[in-house]
Amino acid sequence: MSGIVWLASWPKSGNTWVRIFIANLLGGDQSPAEINSVDLSRQRANNIQMFDDAAGVEASDLSEEEIDRFRPSVFRHLAENSRETLFFKVHDAYTLLPDGEPVFPADATTGAVYILRNPLDVAISFAHYSARSVDRSIEVLASGYCDPRKPAIGMLTQRLLPWSEHVLSWCDGAPFPVHLVRYEDLHERPLEAFSALARFCGLPSDAASVDRAIRHSSFETLQAQERERGFVEKPEVVSAFFREGRANAWRGVLSDSQVALIVGRHAPVMRRFGYLPL
């Protein structure tokens, strides 16, 4: 059996970028991978269709508790039946079910890539993506949220802890290898950061392959593809998914009091991962 590599992050932290990079690395093609390809959109841990197909019953006939109870079996089944490593995007925190079993079972897992982004930038990006105010977005970073099941777009419930606790749940809480990658490093030192990620995932990590995959998943390429053909994961309420793709965009956007609120809530984790001092 091969296993699952979880691509875990808070929303708007570069998860989609990493998935598209991996798709390009796996494809190894001369042209960029299609961002709307079925494989990319299916590879989400909370994909309802994937759950229904593997379980043999519909999630919509099950309670949240029953879905949680059956999810580990679904992930084990998928891992057992795939010859290749499976890469699943996940925004849920790493948590245990009431019976003590983890939602993301270690015996179906190869490891996790945790993608981390400065919460000062996440606050802005998340506000745009979810059509919330930045203040509301800051509150959500502080309190966490439960994104309810959305059958119309095929998503199971996602349970997010507050930003700090979310980071720690995966980085300190998961009993399998976790490779931490900072969004900012993907921008500033792409070859080094993406090569390390590729090595962790057991993917081709020679400079030529990594460099080509980086170019094929560049922000400009993704934006151009979205302009031309749209992007399946874009919420209907927003105009574009690939909006700015910049690190450290918060300066000049967040007010001093907004910065103080975020830092006040998340200082220990921000300091640990190099986001403090500012």
Added chain:
Amino acid sequence: MGQVLNFLVCAKRRLMSLKQPASDPAAPHAGYLAYGLPILSGLAFPELRVRNCRDAPQVRIHTGDVAPELEGRTGKGALFETARSRFLLRLDGIARYLVTDGDQIVIDPAPGTDEDSIRLFLLGSVFGALLHQRGLLPLHASAIETARGAVLFAGASGTGKSTLAGAFYRRGYRVVADEICALDGDRVRPAVPRLTLWPDAVEELGLWSDAVRQVRPNIKRFHVPVEPLTAHDPLPVHAIYILSLTNRPDFAVSRLGGVETLQALINHTFRRQFIALESGAGYMSRITAAASTIPISRLVRSPSRSLRETADLLERDFTR
């Protein structure tokens, strides 16, 4: 108000355990009809048509012990196993179901499981497995009766199959099937006279009534009983529409051709993974036969398109 009342009615329903010895001669058995199959059952099915079939049932349903694994299995999913002419669904905390030879279903309920839950999975996945075993072609689709024959709406979960059937029901069409459409050659067999809808769809369609029931306790989806068809016979299929959603402003019906029709039927086969390895060849020949005789089109729409607009577009297309 209807919704609130309905919750109360559902909440008050008596929960009971069904388990009885399989051979209990005193167990009451009643006859029903679904998918053209006379069914003799120890479990009551208020949603099915009653049919006296004590003499020649084609499907027997009873309770009994079901082992947690299938001997000699040739395929499996997370919660099910398949073998030649056998299928096991294992829903821990709800029930285990064993389907054999396309004519027998054994239910092994977990302690305290309510009857609504048992019937919901039985008339869903479990019946789907039975239809596969019988050599029918179950599609994940709803269907309505039109003057030109049955029109099917297939699609992934959440694409609005049942809601559309409901919209046409409100326009005076009869519902042939929902969730599972059993194709028998180029005909479809009438299924269960009901629609399964989310509460916002029941609301939008104005279908709240005392007869509307939660599909099972704690699940906010609803069974809406509908007027049954006047005849029980299979209906010729006039058209199949594959529903898909997009976040772009697209809104159009396009006819599929060649290999696309095969792919569409394969993609929208109800629980294709339930087909035992040994039955794959028969399945492919059914797919090919259906694709060669039934017109199949795709409707792509943005969720912001109203139900009325969508039904209008489809109605124009299938009455053309």
